[in-house]
Amino acid sequence: MPRIELRNISKHVLNDLNLIIEDKEVMALVGPNGAGKSTVLNVIAGLISYDGEVRFDGRKMDRTPPHRRGVGYLFQDLALFPHLTVAANIAYGLKVQGYEAGAIATRIDELTKALHIERLKERYPQSLSGGEKQRVAIARAVAPFQKILLLDEPTASLDPQTAKYLRAELGVLLKRLEITAVFVIHDLLGAEEIADRIAIIHKGRIEQVASPETIFFHPGTDVVSEFIGRPNILTCDQCRVLSSGLVEITSGDMRMVLPYEGDMIGKIAISPHDIYISNTKPPGPAINRYQAVVTEIVRHRSLVRVRVAIGKTSLVAELAEGIFDEMDIAEGREIYVVVKLRRLRYVESM
Amino acid sequence: MTRALLTCAACLYLSLYSFLGLSFGQELFVFAGAASKPPTEEAARVFEKKTGAKVNITFGGSGFVLSQMTLAKKGDIYFPGSSDFMEVAKRKGLVFPESEKNVVYLVPAINVQKGNPKGIKSLKDLTRPGLRVAIASPDAVCVGLYAVEIIEKNLKPDEKAALRKNLVNYTESCEKTATTISLKAADAVIGWRVFQYWDPERIETVPLKKEEIARIGYIPIAISKFTTNRPLAQVFVDFILSDEGRAIFRKHHYFMNPEEAFTWIGERKPVGGEYRVPAEWIAK
């Protein structure tokens, strides 16, 4: 269950990259396409040559070939062996490393039960659904008692519902097996669900490594800020529980009702997408609805960022160019603002 | 199968050719055994200059080109490497028997690598154990037939067995028999005396004893029954037999008449004729 250290790694787009993943930690590697995420995984696994040092628990691994590093890898395309059954796929690592038949059978039972795929044991990968394949791939990767697991976009090809369930199960499994895991994911929200820490990587450099909360409320660099979507950060002056699951907070001149299980909120981050503006009074109840003044309009590619002032509080809303152009909005005008939060995402508690 | 296809392609080619030939002037098609390639080519060139008619020659094993001529149903002249295949051609009614003429005479001999590294001096030496000897295939090549006759007539049964043990190959053509020595694939072959002149740097002829030679061969020429221009074909035959034509062959070290051959051997010998190879030589 080692601690992974990457020192001065240079390869392809990576340029003198340094990263430390603590023992038994689950770290998410997030960044745009071409940032070098998959390269980092390949370096840890030893599947490509690189300059620099990789250490597991302080031991240099640079001369060790991939099949001796004990690093499991869940590739984005899964690559389940088509010529083997599900059971044989899962057993592959154990068989190849010389485990006894009995031990192998036990391990297969244990993992298939944990991932709810017992009834699939004798099937072939071609006949499985996307989610089922994913589970088999996970079972196969962790079966040979690997101490480290790398995952490349493990839920990218699944529908949001299945992805959510799988992420939860994965989180539980990783903790139970005490595995140090690094997974690449482009969806920040998904990352936050199971990661202990998030590493933001951009153009081959690590911009920031921190807990999800820290990243959101204290973005280290402009790049990180841009990447997390420049959320609006509001400090809660007061906090009142309305009923179970509902909280009312006061921030500056705004009063908001939020879905939240706890009772003490320090700050919240609202994505500009969740702020809606309109010329006319929007229908529905007046909850989380405000009157504001447009202070700034900025066009950025095909999006328009509108800064509005609700009393002393300033918020940024982001909408598509087409939708904005249909409305008649100019700086200095008065408009309606509605904050729609289907789910509260980022909260810094007291 | 490959050869069958090649023959068909050859037929197509030839028919195309002859069609064109009719519009471009006179042409002759000659099917010749490879044994006399150099002089035949030279003679053809001289003939072309003299008469303006084009001579197309197909060279190959005597039996092979006979097959080609038969299947193509084309050809004016058949000029095999020795008499045996002419007998086959006559038997099959493929040539005009009355047009047959003898052109040159061939004497069988032992051919060895230049410098005679194995010190072969006689037929009996070929029975020496460990020697690698080759002859032409008796059922496909004339000189092979002659070799078998020589072996049968001159060696005692145990010597014959010893020589047969040394046989490494039955070659498929006259030329192959000669190149077997050139490429050092065998220590000795029983071929024609002229082989030495085909590749003087690599082949040496060891004469057989005069009593060992059973017969001398000759290279015959005849007009094919498929000819479309018998007069011109006759002109060609006449040319080959003329002094000018014969001089070309003499230049390539062939014997122009039986007397020259007898002088070289030291004895008179039957000329040509047929020899039936004992069954044990040819697996059927």
Add this chain to the structure above:
Amino acid sequence: MDREVNFKRLAIAFSICVFFLYAGLVLSLFHFYKGPLFLETLCSARTLFSLKLSLITATTATAVSVFFAIPSAYALSRYRFFGSQVIDTILELPMIVSPVALGALILIFFNTPAGTFIQERGVQVVFTVYGILLAQFITTVGIATRLIKAAMDEIPARYEDVAKTLGASPAKAFFTVTLPLSRRSIIASAILTWAKALGEFGATITVAGSMAMKTETLPVAIFMRLASADIEGTAVLVLILLAIGLGLLYGVRLLAGRPSYV
């Protein structure tokens, strides 16, 4: 829809044309066919020997070719090493150089000091069965490697990466993943190689000679018949080679037919 059907018909028409081309050639054999001669030739000791020799040498040469081809193909498919492009191109040598030229090359080699040494101290190759095996091997190993390389190129290298991260050494990964996945293609390549070896003529006759009951394979026997102006005999032997060769090829197809892996 109409265009789709027409295109399909056109494509099928082309394949039928090719069939008739070959079928036509085979049928023309019967122009020289003589029933009793067929049986007589087929059962003769000489023909049976040629048949046996052809089948045994073709199978052996194929086995050796495939044995060499599989690791070579793997190296060329997976690894970029110094000279791999040159090697890949030189595999086409037997196809460019005619079989007789190839045979001549082999004979010329055995004329060199190295070749002479091998024949004197080691084993006689020229005019022996070993010559047949060598000729067939050299003519087929290039194409066998090419075919198997194409088969392996189809298997994503990803599978081997997965196997490695699961603890399999590169050799283990090859045997437990790459080889089983390319099995069907390798068998197909072996079948093609066998067919080529069976029909090999030019290099065989040049190196191994044409001695009946010793080194006369069936294709060589066919040539020898033609060289003795025995056209009926030629037709019979061609028919025998066709029947046995195609029959065996078809039989193996039926046996090896199994669902492929996607």
